[in-house]
Amino acid sequence: MMIHYLSAASPRRIVQQLDRSLTHLSGTPLDPATLRPLRWFWLDSLFANISVAFFATYVPLYALAYGATNAQVGQLAAVASLLAMTALFPGARLIPFFGGRKRVVLVFGGGVARILLLALACLPWLASDPAHAIIAIILLNGLIAFSNSFSNPAWTSLTADIVPAQMRGRFFAHRGQALNLVSLSVVPFAGWLIKAGNGVTGQPFAGYQLVFLLAFVTGAVATWCYSRIDEPAAPAETVHTLALMEIVRVLRRSRLFLGFVAATLIWNLGFQISLPFFNVYLAGPLGASTTTIGLLNAVMPLTALFSQRWMGRLIDRRGNVWVLTACALAIPIFPLFWILVTAPWQVIFINIPAGIFWTGLNLAAFNLLLELTPAEARADSAALYQFMVAGAMVLGPLLGGYLADAYGFNATFGVSAVGRLLGALAFVWWVARPVRRQKHRQDSAAIL
Secondary structure (H helix, E strand, O other), X not given: OHHHHHOOOOHHHHHHHHHHHHHHHHOOOOOHHHHHHHHHHHXXXXXXXXXXXXXXXXXXXXXXXXXXXXXXHHHHHHHHHHHXXXXXXXXXXXXXXXOOHHHHHHHHHHHHHHHHHHHHHHHHHHOOOHHHHHHHHHHHHHHHHHHHHHHHHHHHHXXXXXXXXXXXXXXXXXXXXXXXXXXXXXXXXXXXXXXXHHHHHOOOOHHHHHHHHHHHHHHHHXXXXXXXXXXXXXXXXXXXXXXXXXXXXXXXXXXXXXXHHHHHHHHHHXXXXXXXXXXXXXXXXXXXXXXXXXXXXXXXXXHHHHHHHHHHHHHHHHOHHHHXXXXXXXXXXXXXXXXXXXXXXXXXXXXXXXXXXHHHHHHHHHHHHHHHOOHHHHHHHHHHHHHHHHHHHHHHHXXXXXXXXXXXXXXXXXXXXXXXXXXXXXXXXXXXXXXHHXXXXXXXXXXX
């Protein structure tokens, strides 16, 4: 799919090929008012993911290169999550102040967050003291997370209006394939650039500076693509915000959404305990280079690339709830496998099956978020969901860093597995079980 786009002779032909693919996904002809936002949204996602692939994996390693401890790596993730959490509700409530959802996304996620990447790239010239540099990395990474999070409620609300409900499963599977191919290509390439850049210049941070600069450039292209989207007619929430008590009443009527949010909180707490430390474990005790870490991080996107379409069809056939339940119950086993790893190459055999199950979980979870958020308070509901996710991302890395320093990485991986399992069981109890009962009642009524 991506090969066809890249082999096109001109940007015009690339756009035409993409338009044909999107129309095929819809199954019916798309009018220009629907097709144009879909196209630019897809291209924005592509270049934004290239930008993320250049820097996200390597920010913790950047801090390690300055001499950061495991606890400071945990603080790096926790501060980013804390600032992201504080940005969510202001981002939702201030949409009218900025004049629309698209403008919020462009100013914060597309503007401030990407300019801060330049500050990361310039850090070796600005901070000579390693201790000060580590603090600066933590703060800059946190501000990037704040800016992206501020725009997230607006982005989620606008996404629901851009992508027609009847084609969301196929569209996001198609989009996910492209994003996974990007991660597969860019993450190891960035790791190689870091190693090569440091080696050629003799400077320990030159390679990092290069990949952060490339992250800025590709992010700027993504911002331009998003600016081309024609924002649909603004719903009421972007013209005036609902009163707080009205939002509470809307959410109290949305029991499935609240159950989904609560289960997601537990799941992400377990997940985030270990997430920042897999690459740290590879770089530290296992002695992997940045090139090796990049290649190992590409295994999951490669697996997802081949499983994305199959998972999309499975979701269409069995439903989001069934797929999310199956994947969530399987994923807790993977952190335990890390306890058995004695050499970096062995991680391949963890990341291949993990890539399959994470593909299904991510597709189903995002579809469920769009499906379960109450339409009359979509931005605020999305902010609540992301607030809980960010809360887990604050506590999880701090706990994981403490466990890694006090008891070793195996304790971090073991506790993470337990937390993920509890989150999966919470989803079964608060979401899957009510949905199954509801479906059973509907089937019984249809028979009668």
